[in-house]
Amino acid sequence: MRMVFRCDPALSDHLPRPIPARSALPDWLRAMPAKAHSEIHGREIRTVKQCPPFVDAMAYGVQILLPCDVAVTSGSFSWAWDIPEPLTSGHPRAPLSFHVPAQFPDTPFAKAGQAAIKFNSFWTIELEPGWSLFATHPVNRDDLPFRLISGLVDSDRFHDGGINFPAIWTQPDFSGVLPKGTPVAQCFAVPRAAPQLEFECFDEVHKTAYSSTVADVLASPGVYRKRFRARRGRLTSPGSD
Template sequence: MRIVFRCDPALADHLPRPVPARAILPDWLRSMPAKAHSEIHGREIRTVKQCPPFVDAMSHGFMILLPCDMTVRNGAFSWDWAIPAPSTEGHPRSPLSFHVAEQLAGAPFSNGLAAVKFNSFWTIELEEGWSLFATHPVNRHELPFRLVTGVVDSDRFTDAGINFPAIWSDPDFSGVLPKGMPIAQCFPVPRAAPDLVFERFDEAHKAAYEKTVTEVLAEPGVYRKRFRAKRRHTPAHAV
């Protein structure tokens, strides 16, 4: 999968580039213990740090990053971002804009307030037949907002940036959102609808099920050692 990011040439030296999600896993995941004592089990058990599906979900795709430090005080947002004027007409210069609350009327996640909208400074081009799935950074509940998930046909919509609306979920937050903080986790998804096939276990599938479950319960690391696909690092190229 080749993903092409483009930006206004006047801003190229001022923007943090999107990065593979695996490159900016949070500090809390790195520092959390691999094992913790369970009163119920009466022994040490593995934490989610050793759960490949948990970590792989956080490592999947790429992250869009906040382009500058942003200060939040008493519900007000401010920033000091000295960048040149974009050379492209109609291009945003502000890192943030808003959706009025009425645009979310009836949505169960609306808090009755305006939604923040992280403006994009990169266009994204995918290969034919693929769309871009954009969601809140996976398992990142410490962030004071919740991104609204969306899908964009980025094999066709390639000439303008994708903006990322979010619900501000922590009204008590006061501080600085740092430049480079992940604001959206994105990954390509095929646009073709899947065929859903339903079958009953035959004897071979029953035997395979019983064998796999027995092995998984008998020792740790079976999924990681035998079933987890190796992730390959894909280098970035300037275009």
């Protein structure tokens, strides 16, 4: 699977490149202890830092990064980003634009009179035939002051225009700077072919396997990680080792 990112040549030296999500894990996860005391259990228990499904979801796919610092004050957004004029007609220069409230009436995330922000894309994304790009909020990142609205784009066909990423600003009292390099969208390549769904009851083999697996998981830590977790391939780019 290849994901091809392209940008305007005048901006190439000014844009942070999309990066493997694994290299953008947040500081709070890195600083989290592996174990913490539980009053309910009366002992030390493992934290989510030792939960492979939790961490792997955050580490999978590619993160799209904010290209410059954005200052936020009382719901007002501003930036000072000195970049050359793009060489491509119709190309954006601003890191943000907006969707007016009338574009998403009666949705669960609509808030009275509040526009949605839109993280403008400075990269086009091309996938291999039969694959689509699923873009969603950076996984488990409720610490970010916005919530991305998920979308699916057939990027094997639509790859000559940028994909913009709409989001709802969720912290109205936030004042400060959203720094350059903040992950704004986590993207996954997904196959477009619909799966064939099959339904079965456990036979004796599956009942035995279920009971054995559950007993092993409850008996000792790390069973999933040691026996079932697949090795993750490292995302590469041309010239990588």
